[in-house]
Amino acid sequence: MSAERPDPGFAATTTGTATTGTATTGTATTGTATTGDQVANLFRRREQPTRELAEQAGAVAAACHQMAVRFHQGGKLVVFGTGGPSTDAQHVAVEFVHPVIVGKRALPAISLTSDIATVTGIAARCGMAAIFAHQLRYLATPADIALGISADGNCASVLSGLLTARELGLLTIALVGGDGGAIAASPAVDHLLVTRSTDPRVVKEMHVTSYHVLWELVHVFFEQPGVLGPGVVA
Numbered sequence: 118m119s120a121e122r123p124d125p126g127f128a129a130t131t132t133g134t135a136t137t138g139t140a141t142t143g144t145a146t147t148g149t150a151t152t153g154d155q156v157a158n159l160f161r162r163r164e165q166p167t168r169e170l171a172e173q174a175g176a177v178a179a180a181c182h183q184m185a186v187r188f189h190q191g192g193k194l195v196v197f198g199t200g201g202p203s204t205d206a207q208h209v210a211v212e213f214v215h216p217v218i219v220g221k222r223a224l225p226a227i228s229l230t231s232d233i234a235t236v237t238g239i240a241a242r243c244g245m246a247a248i249f250a251h252q253l254r255y256l257a258t259p260a261d262i263a264l265g266i267s268a269d270g271n272c273a274s275v276l277s278g279l280l281t282a283r284e285l286g287l288l289t290i291a292l293v294g295g296d297g298g299a300i301a302a303s304p305a306v307d308h309l310l311v312t313r314s315t316d317p318r319v320v321k322e323m324h325v326t327s328y329h330v331l332w333e334l335v336h337v338f339f340e341q342p343g344v345l346g347p348g349v350v351a
Contacts, residue, residue, distance in 0.1 A: 124200035124272040166314045166323050173310055177327070180290050180308035181334035182344070187262050187288050188335065189345040193225035195257050195287070197249040197278050198266035201321060203230035205266050205292075209328045221336055227256070229278070249278030259286030266324060267291070268317045270298025279305040292327055294320030 184194070194213055196206040206228040213226035229252045230236065239248045253263065263282030265275040270293035282289050283305040290308045293300050297311045312323035338344055 185338035192260035196264045197229040202266035246273040250281035263287045269295040270300045
């Protein structure tokens, strides 16, 4: 039975945010850093990942167009991740199935992290790395879209799920952090979006932004007549 290191997701230990020094004219200090310095550093840490996400606009648009085509042809979105990203998977699924913006079209999506009995049953018998791959074999069709989310790009269950999805003919998309890890190096991914940060909190924030943009642009393509191809039944 294989073991898997949990995807760090949002489970980072926060350091350097509490102040333990003395108060000077209303400003707390820790050593030589003021609270203001710490706040500024928090924002600086997010500047580069945000710019890099914007620089991936072309890749995001390409992924969204292919997603819209799959939805238009009757496919569904299948989302998965472990640890912190498991909640992102659920978040993505509900955004598509029950849009928070009134008037936007609901689209079929499921999260493979939601059925705890199935997930733990597969893990007990086959190991954690199999929890998504097994479900995909029985729940997905070649017309579908697989979206795997990993905070460091090295989650074995997400990689295995993407590999299985590719074998089944699904469109595959990955949201990863760090340097992209094993998932970025895998030939199983059609569209890769990397948040190049080692801080799992920053990765989480960029992933939330990324899948909100994916949702929005899919709907933009649906609202442009003719861009999803002729003769396709919605």
